[in-house]
Amino acid sequence: MRKMFWLLAAMAILVAACSTIDCSLNSRVAATYKLAGDVKKLATPLTVTAYLGDGNDSVILNKLADADSFQLPMSYNHHEDTFYFKSDTTANAPTDTVVITKEDIPHFEAVDCNPIFFHEIKGVRHTRHFIDSIVVNNKHVTNGPSKSNFFLYLKSDIH
């Protein structure tokens, strides 16, 4: 009986000593764009620039080629994000403006995990120079493995 007492005491101390960090392995939250339709791979390099809202732009995807999908970040606190999709690297290359409307959702896991924002896509609109259409496939943008958020249809006569 005494042995049992000390065994349980040791177990309780071990339990009290246990500490775990339950953060997600992937803390990056980004929307996934997958090429669909006739053009299933980027034949010419694609550069995407984000409009920061203060008159400045920032390149967030630089000359991506030969890919069938890519990821773009979303802002933490803007109702709309504006991106400039530029196909090819030449000066006169066609550029499309893509505007994503979304809701930002703060996501908390634990005090020792970095805070992140999830997003819920409300809509998308764009110009049609080389993009044929963009379809919302999955409106939830999270850090987990999930379906592609957008299907991107490019015009086949340009690519």
Place this chain on the structure above:
Amino acid sequence: MDLPRVTSSSISRAIFISLLLIQQLTAPAQQPRKVIAIAPDTIPLLRGIQISADMVGLIQMAVSDYGQYEAALKVNLKDKYFPVVELGLGKCDATDPSTTLGYKTSAPYGRIGVDYNLMKNKHDIYRLYGGFRYAFSKFSYDVLSQGITDPVWREKVPFGATDVDGSYHWLEGVLSIDAKIWGPVRMGWSVRYKRRLFHKHGDIGEAWYVPGFGRGGNTRLGGTFNVSIEI
């Protein structure tokens, strides 16, 4: 002429031996059965009441960011069954220096269940219990932050939420032991395996600390150290 007499003698001997054997087989059945008198159970149904306090929660409260004040009322039925009610107040006020995130909650919780004395001698001063609890807590929590910086858009964004409503229902499997120390004073340990049944949380995310349950998420094991008085 001798042959028939020998045969007759052998048959007689065989019959005699068979009868003896049958008698041996049937003899015990014919003896009077011993009646073992079962002593009547004179132990009264209500043997006492035990009031206890958990020391682990107090130590947690003193040395970490969270803990609980917990007391329990246990009824001793025939030294065998122990229906129990546990009530507590769980508190958490944690801030991580690396993320600057804070979490705050304070709420009551309750558990109800029963323990069974697993000892062969139920009336020993030691008791080994196996039991279960159903537990519930309804609480609200705050997630506090100084804001986070958007790495692309380069602006500081507020993050957090206050008074987020949450609730937790869970089951606990309990293995515990206690012993009479002096007079009515008893001390003992319990180890608990917790299993969440269902829960509710706000849009910001799950509760990091749940009063009575402890750290949320993958927490499964817990324990108490009880000092109790049995009257």
